[in-house]
Every structure is written in structure tokens, then in C-alpha cells.
Amino acid sequence: MTYPGVFITFEGPEGSGKTTHLRALAAFLRAQGYPVLTTHEPGGTPIGQRIRQILLDPSLGVLTPRAEVLLFLADRAQHVAQRIVPALEAGQVVLCDRYADSTLAYQGYGHRQWPLDTLRDLIHFATQGLWPDRTFLLDVPPEVGLTRQGEAPDRIEQRTLDFHRRVREGYRALAQAEPARWVLLDATQPWDAVQEQLRAHTLALLRTRFPQPPASARRG
Ligand SMILES: Nc1ncnc2c1ncn2[C@@H]1O[C@H](COP(=O)(O)OP(=O)(O)OP(=O)(O)O)[C@@H](O)[C@H]1O
Ligand SMILES: [Mg+2]
Structure with missing residues (x-):
């Protein structure tokens, strides 16, 4: 299914710069x-915010890994149906901070509890097969990303450094396996340099998808 909009996701380990x-x-x-x-x-x-509270609150005790992955996927199913697909249908550029590749990198490569194919089937069920047009991988070693984090570690950040190394390598493997969708950026570079590359890649993509420049650009 193709939509008039463009779906772009940001992936990478903690502190790699996705949100900023x-x-x-x-x-x-x-x-x-x-x-x-x-x-x-x-x-x-709104439903996803409730799910997020459960996922990130260490005071709730141990969240069993099967429940964890299903909560992430419940959040995603709601997100795709209620927010992402309507925006794509309306022709918007959707920028999403983490998406299905986070499940493969964290639950698949990080925990190594299920085969990637099992996770892909679950993701397909949750998303109805919606994959991004472009995914930016902000690649940093975990030592760098974790030291950029100012706040107290949440449930996920408390996991071992080895776990984070596997997540990073998982992301790199995913990007290598599907080079047409992924753009790997070295996020140890200065922030401005990374942002410059993101802008250039995105404008190039949007020019292929929107034959006419946007209205305000035409006016200017
Ligand atoms: N290339 C960079 N060089 C230096 N500092 C950076 C760089 N990229 C991000 N930072 C800083 O690192 C911190 C974490 O960045 P940000 O919150 O965007 O990461 P994130 O990937 O969203 O992390 P999380 O996975 O925890 O949400 C911020 O203070 C940000 O300014
Ligand atoms: Mg963030």
C-alpha cells in the first residue's frame, strides 16, 4: 500500500540523538x-501513553519479556491506525521517533529471545505491513550514547552494556540488509554535521515524492 505522504523513522541506541x-x-x-x-x-x-508508563516504570517490578514485546506492539498497532496512516493518507511527512526496527534491535538482537522471523510476523500483524519509506540510523557506540543521557536511567537503560552493544550491532545488521530503506549516519560527529546530512537526505527524498515544491516555497 502506498500513500500520498512520506513515512520517515529515526532509529538508534539511547542517546544517539533521535529526538533532538x-x-x-x-x-x-x-x-x-x-x-x-x-x-x-x-x-x-493517548492509549499508547498509558502503555508507555507501564513499559518504562521500574517500580512495577519485572515485566516478562513476552508481555513487554506485546505491549510495544499494542502501542504500535494503535499508533499506526490512529495517527500514522491517517497522516500519510492526508499527504503529510511523518517523522517518527522509533518504530518497528526498535523491536527487532531490542527484542530480537538485544534479548535474543525470539527469532527475527517471529518478531517480523508479530510486527506485520500489528502494523498491517506498514514499513517506513526511509529510516535514519543514528549510529553511536553505547558508551557514547549512555553518557549523553543526563537523567536517572529508566528500566531499559539499566540493562547491561553488552545488551546495548548487541542492540547497536543489530541495528547495523538491519541497515546493511536493507540499504535501499536505511541511511546510516555516524552520530559521533558533531550534532550540526549530523543534522546537515539528515536535511540533505530528506530533501532529496521529498523532491522525488513531491513533484511540485511545497506551496510556501513556490510563493517565496
Ligand atoms: N552528535 C552529537 N554530539 C553531541 N551531543 C549530542 C549529539 N547528538 C545528540 N547529542 C546530545 O545527546 C543528548 C541525547 O540526545 P537525544 O535525546 O536526541 O537522544 P535520543 O536518541 O532521543 O535518546 P533516547 O533514546 O534516550 O530517547 C542530548 O543532550 C543531545 O543534545
Ligand atoms: Mg529520545
């Missing part, structure tokens, strides 16, 4: 006249 870069790219694209929706997982809908 997504916000800056959204502001840049809006200034260019593109209609942009920014969103994130988990918690991109």
Missing part, C-alpha cells in the same frame, strides 16, 4: 513549506 534531530528536522521542513507530523514510540497516542 527529529525536532530540528521537523522545524526545518516546516519552514520549507512541507506538512509535517512528528510522533514517537512508545506513547504516540
Whole structure:
């Protein structure tokens, strides 16, 4: 299924710069006249926000891994149906902070509890087969990403460094396996340099998808 809009996701380990870069790219694209929706997982809908609270609250005790992956997927199913697909149908540029590849990288490569094919089947069920047009991998070693985090570690960040290394390698393997969708960026570079590359890649993609420049750009 193709939509008039464009679906772009941001992936990478903790502290790689997903949220700050997504916000800056959204502001840049809006200034260019593109209609942009920014969103994130988990918690991109009101129901998803409740699910996110469960996922990230260490005080609730041990969340069993099967329940964890199903909660992430419940959040995603709601998010796709309620927010992402309607925006794509309306022709918007959807910038999403984490999506299905996070499930493969964390639950698949990080925990190594299920084969990737099992996870892909579950993801397909949750998303009805919606994959991004482009995925940016902000690649950093976990030592760098985790030291950029200022706040107390949440449930996920408390996991071992080995877990985070597997997540990073998982992301790199996913990007390598599907180079037409992924753009791998070295996120140890200065923030401005990374943002510059994100803008260039995104504008090139949008020019192929929107034959006419956006209205405000035509006026200017
Ligand atoms: N290339 C960079 N160089 C230096 N600092 C950076 C760079 N990229 C991001 N940072 C800083 O690292 C911190 C974490 O960035 P950000 O919150 O965007 O990461 P994130 O990938 O969204 O993390 P999380 O997975 O925890 O949500 C921020 O303070 C940000 O300014
Ligand atoms: Mg973030």
C-alpha cells in the first residue's frame, strides 16, 4: 500500500540523538513549506501513553519479556491506525521517533529471545505491513550514547552494556540488509554535521515524492 505522504523513522541506541534531530528536522521542513507530523514510540497516542508508563516504570517490578514485546506492539498497532496512516493518507511527512526496527534491535538482537522471523510476523500483524519509506540510523557506540543521557536511567537503560552493544550491532545488521530503506549516519560527529546530512537526505527524498515544491516555497 502506498500513500500520498512520506513515512520517515529515526532509529538508534539511547542517546544517539533521535529526538533532538527529529525536532530540528521537523522545524526545518516546516519552514520549507512541507506538512509535517512528528510522533514517537512508545506513547504516540493517548492509549499508547498509558502503555508507555507501564513499559518504562521500574517500580512495577519485572515485566516478562513476552508481555513487554506485546505491549510495544499494542502501542504500535494503535499508533499506526490512529495517527500514522491517517497522516500519510492526508499527504503529510511523518517523522517518527522509533518504530518497528526498535523491536527487532531490542527484542530480537538485544534479548535474543525470539527469532527475527517471529518478531517480523508479530510486527506485520500489528502494523498491517506498514514499513517506513526511509529510516535514519543514528549510529553511536553505547558508551557514547549512555553518557549523553543526563537523567536517572529508566528500566531499559539499566540493562547491561553488552545488551546495548548487541542492540547497536543489530541495528547495523538491519541497515546493511536493507540499504535501499536505511541511511546510516555516524552520530559521533558533531550534532550540526549530523543534522546537515539528515536535511540533505530528506530533501532529496521529498523532491522525488513531491513533484511540485511545497506551496510556501513556490510563493517565496
Ligand atoms: N552528535 C552529537 N554530539 C553531541 N551531543 C549530542 C549529539 N547528538 C545528540 N547529542 C546530545 O545527546 C543528548 C541525547 O540526545 P537525544 O535525546 O536526541 O537522544 P535520543 O536518541 O532521543 O535518546 P533516547 O533514546 O534516550 O530517547 C542530548 O543532550 C543531545 O543534545
Ligand atoms: Mg529520545
